[in-house]
Every structure is written in structure tokens, then in C-alpha cells.
Amino acid sequence: MPSTVFKGYALVDCNSFYVSCERLFKPHLENKPVVVLSNNDGCIIARSNESKALGIPMGAPIFEYRSIIEAHRIEMFSPNFSLYSDMSDRVMQLLYQFCPDIEIYSIDEAFIPITVQSNDDLSQLVKKIKRWTGIPVSVGVGPTKTLAKAANFWAKKKGLSLFSFTENQNHILKEIDVGDLWGVGRKVSKKLNGYGIYNALQLKKASHEWIRSKFNLPGLRTLLELQGQSCFQTNVSSDYQKSLTYSSTFGKPIEDFEPLKEAVAHYTTQAACRLRKKKLTTQIISLYLKTQDAAFQSSISLPCPTNTTPVLIEAALSLLKKIFKKARYKKAGIYFWQLSSSNYQQLDLRFNENPKSLQLMSAVDQVNLRFGKESLFYLAEGFSKPWISKRDRLSPRHSTSFDEILNIKI
DNA sequence: TCTGGGGTCCTAGGACCC
DNA sequence: TCTGGGGTCCTAGGACCC
Numbered sequence: 001m002p003s004t005v006f007k008g009y010a011l012v013d014c015n016s017f018y019v020s021c022e023r024l025f026k027p028h029l030e031n032k033p034v035v036v037l038s039n040n041d042g043c044i045i046a047r048s049n050e051s052k053a054l055g056i057p058m059g060a061p062i063f064e065y066r067s068i069i070e071a072h073r074i075e076m077f078s079p080n081f082s083l084y085s086d087m088s089d090r091v092m093q094l095l096y097q098f099c100p101d102i103e104i105y106s107i108d109e110a111f112i113p114i115t116v117q118s119n120d121d122l123s124q125l126v127k128k129i130k131r132w133t134g135i136p137v138s139v140g141v142g143p144t145k146t147l148a149k150a151a152n153f154w155a156k157k158k159g160l161s162l163f164s165f166t167e168n169q170n171h172i173l174k175e176i177d178v179g180d181l182w183g184v185g186r187k188v189s190k191k192l193n194g195y196g197i198y199n200a201l202q203l204k205k206a207s208h209e210w211i212r213s214k215f216n217l218p219g220l221r222t223l224l225e226l227q228g229q230s231c232f233q234t235n236v237s238s239d240y241q242k243s244l245t246y247s248s249t250f251g252k253p254i255e256d257f258e259p260l261k262e263a264v265a266h267y268t269t270q271a272a273c274r275l276r277k278k279k280l281t282t283q284i285i286s287l288y289l290k291t292q293d294a295a296f297q298s299s300i301s302l303p304c305p306t307n308t309t310p311v312l313i314e315a316a317l318s319l320l321k322k323i324f325k326k327a328r329y330k331k332a333g334i335y336f337w338q339l340s341s342s343n344y345q346q347l348d349l350r351f352n353e354n355p356k357s358l359q360l361m362s363a364v365d366q367v368n369l370r371f372g373k374e375s376l377f378y379l380a381e382g383f384s385k386p387w388i389s390k391r392d393r394l395s396p397r398h399s400t401s402f403d404e405i406l407n408i409k410i
Numbered sequence: 411t412c413t414g415g416g417g418t419c420c421t422a423g424g425a426c427c428c
Numbered sequence: 429t430c431t432g433g434g435g436t437c438c439t440a441g442g443a444c445c446c
Contacts, residue, residue: 038414045414045446061413079414106417106446185444218420218444245416333415389414418445427436 008143010112010122011152012095012129014088015136017108018046021087022077024134025398025406033074037062040249040389041078078391082400090133098125103234111145113234119164126161141165145232146225149182150200173200173226183222188215200226240280240339246271247288247333250387254329260289261320262382263332268316269378271334272309276365279343281305282336285312287319290331296323305340308357309364313380372403 014020018036023029033050037043044051044060054072056065062076069076088107095102095110098121103111122139129137140152141164148165154172155163165172179189181200191214197203203211204226212220221231246267254260264287275282283306286299298319306312316334367376396404 040414043413059413063412108446183444187443216420241417243417247415249414331414416446418443420443421441423439425436425438428434 005115006143007115008113008141009145009148010114011105011140011145011148012110012112012125012137013140013152013156014091014108015138015156016046016048017088017135018077018079018084019048019051020135021080021084022395023048024087025395029075033072034077035069035074036077036079037393039079039391040251041076041392042249045079076393078394080395080397082397083395086399087133087135091129091135091137094125094129094132101234111148111234114141119162122162136161138162143228144225144230146182146222147228150176150180153180170201170204173204176200178203181222181226183218188219191215240278240341242337242339244271244275244278244280244282244336244339245333246274247331248389249331250329251390252387254387255326257320257324259382259387260324260329260332261317262380262385263387264316264320264334265313265378265380266382266385267332267334268313269309269381271336272307272312272361273365273368275307275336275339276342276361279341280339281307281342282312282339284337285315285319286335286337287316287323288333288335289320289323289327289329290333291327291329294327298323299335299337305338305342307342308361309378310357313378317380372401 019034022034022036029048031050032048033054034048035044035051035056036046038045041062043062044056044058044065047056047058051074054068054074056068056074062069068074084107091108092102092104092110095112099112099114101113103113105111119141122141126137126139129135138152138155138160139162140148140150140155141162142148142151143165150173151163151165153176155161176199177189178184178192178197178199179186181203184192184203192198192203195214197206203223206223208220208223211223224231248267250263254263268285282302283304284299284301286297288295288297290296300315300319302311302315364376368374396406398404398406
């Protein structure tokens with residue numbers, strides 16, 4: 001029997017997740033500085049501890065750090081999301097086995113609601129994940145999500161695999177910068193500093209009314225959570241997401257309508273494929289285009305919810321015609337809103353989706369799954385794709401593509 | 411010269427209605 | 429020439445998260 005009743009959360013977070021994934025198949029990278037780049041190989045989105053120690057910040061533009069990268073022979077990788085999401089699935093499966101009520105918060109972290117504080121069980125879980133998947137994780141435990149996050153931050157900072165906020169541990173809150181708290185970003189952090197609040201303990205001692213008046217509801221929630229009062233409940237996984245995006249910076253800028261049209265058709269195809277994968281439909285589609293210093297956007301409502309690619313391409317291209325003017329475009333994006341489940345579709349007497357198009361989409365998806373992405377594509381996407389993103393340092397998809405499976409020579 | 415992508419939530423302000 | 433007040437809904441933009 002546990003001596004005290006506890007109600008709270010454990011936050012399990014993978015350490016330097018993308019870097020850890022890259023290291024799985026390249027053990028020689030252990031203890032070496034490694035970074036993973038953003039799409040288009042533009043900036044740094046994941047760093048190993050060794051790279052962090054060299055002073056490379058999150059989101060650093062790569063051209064600004066080229067000299068450090070070369071001097072220390074930092075290994076760089078283009079992002080390999082097939083690998084990362086596969087590894088994420090494997091980690092989450094183990095978490096589900098531990099507790100069926102986990103809330104997956106991002107690709108590399110999940111909250112586990114806990115009622116009994118048993119650090120032994122959690123330590124075992126950390127070891128099991130490392131042994132079964134090769135991914136190192138850290139766990140933070142606290143009575144609220146914000147405190148679990150803070151505990152996790154502390155664990156990472158101190159090199160621990162598990163840290164637990166058990167009782168009143170104000171001396172640790174005092175050591176945590178207010179800007180390192182979950183929910184306190186750059187703006188709010190700066191504003192708090194302006195009022196003389198620099199660490200988590202000072203924020204914890206602030207008055208509710210004052211914080212509410214200066215920082216509105218989100219600020220008040222963070223304060224209450226620091227004081228141990230839960231404001232963020234466990235999100236039910238059956239709630240489906242509210243929007244879905246596919247956007248990408250072009251490998252090189254586009255000025256003419258034709259290639260832009262092909263890029264928009266391609267992005268829409270990709271977004272529609274994600275929509276079907278998640279068994280969702282959309283009813284509102286937006287297109288946005290970006291130049292160096294301006295953005296243009298337009299939306300259209302569809303007569304009925306759909307995830308059929310040709311219908312969505314047609315809508316996206318109609319938006320493109322509406323907003324296109326001659327310019328140097330650097331980026332485009334497709335947004336889908338008002339998502340609903342494709343399993344329970346509200347039919348419309350006037351605009352009923354042709355059942356054959358559903359079969360066609362499912363056939364296209366299956367062909368592409370079996371024979372590789374874009375084995376089948378739409379003519380509107382074009383052939384040459386001069387705008388495709390740069391990915392010069394892509395590692396193989398060892399765990400998700402038969403063609404790229406690891407060869408072991410004996 | 412070169413700076414990512416995918417999400418959520420909140421708020422202010424405008425449009426509209428009575 | 430004088431011209432209310434309260435409510436709802438929608439949207440864009442901001443801030444935050446990873």
C-alpha cells in the first residue's frame with residue numbers, strides 16, 4: 001500500500017528524439033555532436049547534448065553556424081520523418097502497455113495520469129523503453145502537468161532519468177527560470193522579468209488577481225498549476241484534430257503560374273493523403289502563398305466534407321487563380337479546417353460523393369504504400385518538380401521501407 | 411544570400427441582430 | 429442636428445507548444 005495518495009502526471013519525454021533516432025542505426029555517432037536539420041536543410045531543429053554544449057541554439061540558421069559545425073565536425077542530417085514517426089509509434093506502444101490512458105502530447109512525449117506514485121515502476125519503464133527501442137527517455141512527475149513538465153526539465157538538466165515533485169520543493173522551483181516553464185514563452189517571460197519575476201518560485205507566489213489582469217487566462221492557469229491546482233485535464237484521444245496542414249518552402253523560389261500550380265496540386269495531394277490516413281474529411285480549404293515579405297491567403301467552403309484528392313485539387317487551384325499575381329514565391333501551404341470523421345459522414349442529397357471515387361482513393365493509397373510514395377500521382381503535379389525541397393543529408397528509412405532496410409555484412 | 415513545419419488556444423475587434 | 433446598448437458569431441492575428 002502506498003503511504004500517501006497521489007494524483008498527478010508523469011511526463012515521458014524522449015531525449016534529443018530525432019538525434020536519438022539517427023543514432024540507432026549509426027552507433028558510431030554516440031557521444032559525438034549531431035544535429036538534425038529542418039526541411040530544406042535550412043536550420044537546426046534537434047541537437048545532441050554535445051551540440052548543445054557547443055552553443056548551438058534551437059532553430060539556429062545553419063549558415064550562421066557553419067564555422068562551428070565544420071570546426072567540430074558536427075554530423076548533420078536532413079529530417080527523416082518516416083523513421084521518426086515509426087520510432088515514436090514503438091515508444092508509444094510501450095507506454096500504452098504501461099497505462100492505456102496515456103495522452104500523446106507530441107511526437108516524442110506523452111503524459112501518463114497516475115494515482116500512485118511509484119518511482120520503481122517508472123524506472124523500470126525507462127529501462128524497458130531503452131532496451132526495446134533503443135530510445136533514451138526522461139520522466140518527470142508532478143501533481144499537475146506544468147509541474148510534471150518542470151520535473152522533466154529538471155531531470156534533463158541534472159542528467160537524471162526520473163525526477164519527481166513530491167512535496168513542497170520550492171528550492172527547486174527557485175532554480176528554474178520562469179521562461180523555462182511550460183506555457184511561458186518569450187513574450188510573457190520578458191514581461192514577467194519586467195515586473196521582477198525571474199524564477200518559477202516568484203511566479204508561484206504572485207497573486208491570482210494580478211496575474212489574471214496582466215497575463216489573462218493562460219497566465220493564471222500556469223500560476224494555479226504551479227500551486228498544485230490542475231487546470232489542464234487529460235485530453236481524450238477520441239477527439240479528432242481541428243486542422244491539418246501541408247506546407248513547405250520551395251527548394252528555389254517560383255515566379256510563374258505553371259510551376260506554382262503544380263506545387264499547389266502536389267501539396268494538396270500530400271495533405272489529402274494525410275487526411276485519409278487519419279480517416280478524416282475536410283469542409284474548408286485554405287491556400288496561402290508567401291514571398292520574402294508578404295503573404296496572401298484565401299479560403300473556400302466545400303459543398304460537402306471530402307477527402308478525395310481531385311475534388312481538393314480543383315478547389316485549391318481555384319483559390320490559386322484568385323490570389324495569384326506575379327511575384328517571387330518562397331513558400332506555399334494548404335490548410336484543411338472543419339475536420340470530421342470519414343466513418344460517419346453527413347451525406348448531402350445534392351452533392352453526394354461518387355462512391356467510386358472513395359474506392360479510387362483507397363486504391364491509389366494502397367499502390368503508393370506498396371510501390372513507394374508517388375508511384376501514382378496526378379498530372380496536375382507535373383513531372384520535373386523544380387521547386388521540391390532540398391534534402392541533401394537524408395538518412396535511409398531503415399525501419400519503414402523494404403528498399404532501404406539495413407544490410408548487415410558478416 | 412542562405413532562417414521549418416504542424417498544431418492549439420485565446421483575444422480583440424468587426425459585423426450583425428434586436 | 430440630435431443617434432443605445434447588449435448580445436452573438438466569426439475571423440485574423442498573436443502567443444505558445446513541439
